[in-house]
Amino acid sequence: MTILEIDFRPPLKVYRLHHCGRAHRTYLTFARCVWKNALWVHPTEHSENLPYALVSNCQKPYLSGDQRTVTLFGTRENADKQLEWIDRTGCGGGCYRAHEVIRLKMTP
Numbered sequence: 001m002t003i004l005e006i007d008f009r010p011p012l013k014v015y016r017l018h019h020c021g022r023a024h025r026t027y028l029t030f031a032r033c034v035w036k037n038a039l040w041v042h043p044t045e046h047s048e049n050l051p052y053a054l055v056s057n058c059q060k061p062y063l064s065g066d067q068r069t070v071t072l073f074g075t076r077e078n079a080d081k082q083l084e085w086i087d088r089t090g091c092g093g094g095c096y097r098a099h100e101v102i103r104l105k106m107t108p
Helices: 027-034 076-089
Strands: 013-015 040-043 052-056 069-073 099-104
Touching: 027 040, 027 069, 027 099, 052 076, 069 076, 076 099
Parallel strands: 013 099, 040 069
Antiparallel strands: 052 069, 052 099
């Protein structure tokens, strides 16, 4: 007997191309290129396979410019767990819960 596991989570936004012309070898370099003006792009593990990005798009009223932060995860479960925590506690002063998990796909 086979048990069918159904995923009821909403589908993720997927970033594949961003038209820079470079051949990125890791998800970290891909993410740094996609979000080149972000405050930070930070990996959570010492791995090259980090295809899930938790992106905080909150704009603090006391700062100007791009205030986006990006954290990379190896599994969707870890990214979703962190998203749940950051949505519950906030990402700092001026947080208005503009957080999302994005799937990164590097194309050859």
